[in-house]
Amino acid sequence: MMQNQKQNLKRGINAWEPEWPVALLSEPGAVSIRSGRSLRPQIIHTSGPDPMSQFPDAKFMLSANAADQFLPDNGTEVAVAGKSNAGKSSAINAIVNRRQFARTSKTPGRTQLVNFFELRDGQRLVDLPGYGFARVSESVRQHWGRLLRTYFEQRESLSGLILVVDVRRQLGEFDRQMLAFAESVGVPIHILLTKADKLKRGKAATALLEVEKELGDSLSVQLFSALNKQGVKEAREVLEKFLATDR
Numbered sequence: 001m002m003q004n005q006k007q008n009l010k011r012g013i014n015a016w017e018p019e020w021p022v023a024l025l026s027e028p029g030a031v032s033i034r035s036g037r038s039l040r041p042q043i044i045h046t047s048g049p050d051p052m053s054q055f056p057d058a059k060f061m062l063s064a065n066a067a068d069q070f071l072p073d074n075g076t077e078v079a080v081a082g083k084s085n086a087g088k089s090s091a092i093n094a095i096v097n098r099r100q101f102a103r104t105s106k107t108p109g110r111t112q113l114v115n116f117f118e119l120r121d122g123q124r125l126v127d128l129p130g131y132g133f134a135r136v137s138e139s140v141r142q143h144w145g146r147l148l149r150t151y152f153e154q155r156e157s158l159s160g161l162i163l164v165v166d167v168r169r170q171l172g173e174f175d176r177q178m179l180a181f182a183e184s185v186g187v188p189i190h191i192l193l194t195k196a197d198k199l200k201r202g203k204a205a206t207a208l209l210e211v212e213k214e215l216g217d218s219l220s221v222q223l224f225s226a227l228n229k230q231g232v233k234e235a236r237e238v239l240e241k242f243l244a245t246d247r
């Protein structure tokens with residue numbers, strides 16, 4: 001076991017998430033996915049077309065449990081990642097302006113599959129499985145880890161990463177790994193510090209400053225709330241910018 005993995009274990013961090021950039025560079029064979037059970041893509045029912053939305057024809061396409069179920073890799077695609085229960089699905093719903101478009105839940109680990117949404121022809125949004133969720137089996141954890149790694153490594157249409165972080169928490173170890181990983185494959189990153197409604201304005205502003213200071217100019221950060229819609233306009237602008245950029 002590598003030293004940093006040992007340290008991660010000591011700190012109580014789930015072991016399934018390897019140091020992705022390193023793992024990717026050093027294990028070319030590790031990306032082939034063999035899912036233990038073969039699951040069919042899951043169909044989730046979402047609300048119908050909404051003419052008031054910036055994405056009136058947005059629709060859920062499919063949930064993939066294996067790389068061979070991913071939608072064709074053309075056009076542009078923006079991925080939404082973050083710790084389990086951080087608020088990814090809620091953020092997607094707020095940005096797309098559709099209730100329960102991406103399914104949300106009070107139970108962490110709700111989104112256990114790679115969920116593809118078509119926003120417009122050739123423009124997609126992807127709700128990635130949340131990481132850092134403790135109450136799943138080791139084999140499921142490892143499967144998610146490999147699935148995410150495969151997604152990041154192979155997805156040529158990936159044009160941006162939106163990382164969702166609870167504003168009340170620091171960036172976690174795996175958030176950092178995700179950032180490093182996206183950077184290493186040249187994907188631009190935008191961070192949503194979400195649930196900003198849970199903090200007083202001053203505290204939220206301080207949290208924003210701290211993350212900005214830590215991360216510097218290479219990526220953008222904003223406060224966000226799916227509840228009171230703070231920052232939704234800004235997030236939409238970034239999403240549109242990413243979607244318009246072919247990597």
Ligand SMILES: Nc1nc2c(ncn2[C@@H]2O[C@H](COP(=O)(O)OP(=O)(O)OP(=O)(O)O)[C@@H](O)[C@H]2O)c(=O)[nH]1
Nearest residue numbers: 084085086087088089090104105109110111130226
């Ligand atoms: N107050 C507040 N609660 C939020 C906000 N965004 C999400 N939540 C709540 O946080 C919980 C998790 O939200 P989800 O959007 O399902 O989180 P997720 O990251 O998609 O979770 P997984 O798919 O399980 O990884 C739910 O109870 C949401 O109602 C927000 O901006 N403000």
Ligand SMILES: [Mg+2]
Nearest residue numbers: 088089110111
């Ligand atoms: Mg979710």
